[in-house]
Amino acid sequence: MSTSDVTASATAPHGDGVLAHTLRDVGLKVTAPRLAALLALAEHPHADADTVFRAVQAELPTTSLQAVYGVLGAFADAGLVRRIEPAGSPALYERRVGDNHHHLVCRDCGRVEDVDCVVGESACLTPSSTHGFQVAEAEVTFWGRCPACAAAAAAVAEPT
């Protein structure tokens, strides 16, 4: 069985499920590639364009990579997904949005985990000096080593 059965009705080519409503609610047309991309993002909470592409392609083999870029761009513009770009990685997309959470990134393998805001929204949004900037958002990235990479590094250092 596939991950989602797209039931066609008389008026809605791609069904009327939760995902379809999610799209319509932000004024986007409901298409198969978009539904598949939403599903892919649900399964891969921090996916790059290529990961989404491959997941979408598994269900819809004719989908092009450019379509995925278009879909992800539309999602980001609509506020449906957040786009993050950790140094050294391609852009990642996540559905968890609007809650001011931050990220933990492994320097070795690039793995990303979510972290709730440390010091509360207001402190996060208040730099000591703004240089006259209108500050809209504070983005926090914690860099470190994930458990797997820490274990691998320890094994190399102490090969017994």
Add this chain to the structure above:
Amino acid sequence: MSTSDVTASATAPHGDGVLAHTLRDVGLKVTAPRLAALLALAEHPHADADTVFRAVQAELPTTSLQAVYGVLGAFADAGLVRRIEPAGSPALYERRVGDNHHHLVCRDCGRVEDVDCVVGESACLTPSSTHGFQVAEAEVTFWGRCPACAAAAAAVAEPT
């Protein structure tokens, strides 16, 4: 007059000034492109590789872009400069290093300003949940609009 007179002595082809010592102190050979790059970074506190390249080229026309990438990479490895990669910009290099400061980035024009750490080093380094990661560093980026872009945006919205 040029920005720096490189005085050749019997033993040191590229002088023995402060910048040369900076390089020797971290075990790097002193070369003209490296001195020029250090100067360029002093004049442009958040410069991308191309900006450094053009500044170096002004003094040393034969310098290649790849040399600049090499120089900046060597500086970063030696801890002489910090490399930041704000989303949507190419990598930027800055000489201010080791003081855990953060950045204010203009969403419109990409301008970058330094900001001292908001809540103190320890709080910055302590996420609420680490998912088992060994956290080494917290990077904070404040996104907003610089004064110039805010004024430009206001002028468009209110064209009178």
Add this chain to the structure above:
DNA sequence: CGGTTGTTTTGAATCAGTCAAAACACCTGT
């Protein structure tokens, strides 16, 4: 069910950065 508008396909191009080998030059030791 037809038309409009927005989406996807197709194909090409750009930008930032990396890789590799050969020419070169800094620095050490004599």
Add this chain to the structure above:
DNA sequence: ACAGGTGTTTTGACTGATTCAAAACAACCG
């Protein structure tokens, strides 16, 4: 002072991620 070894720079090609543009297509409104 000078020659050698090692690290740097040049030269040239190449990759990965993303964007641009035009034509074919499909969702949605009436």
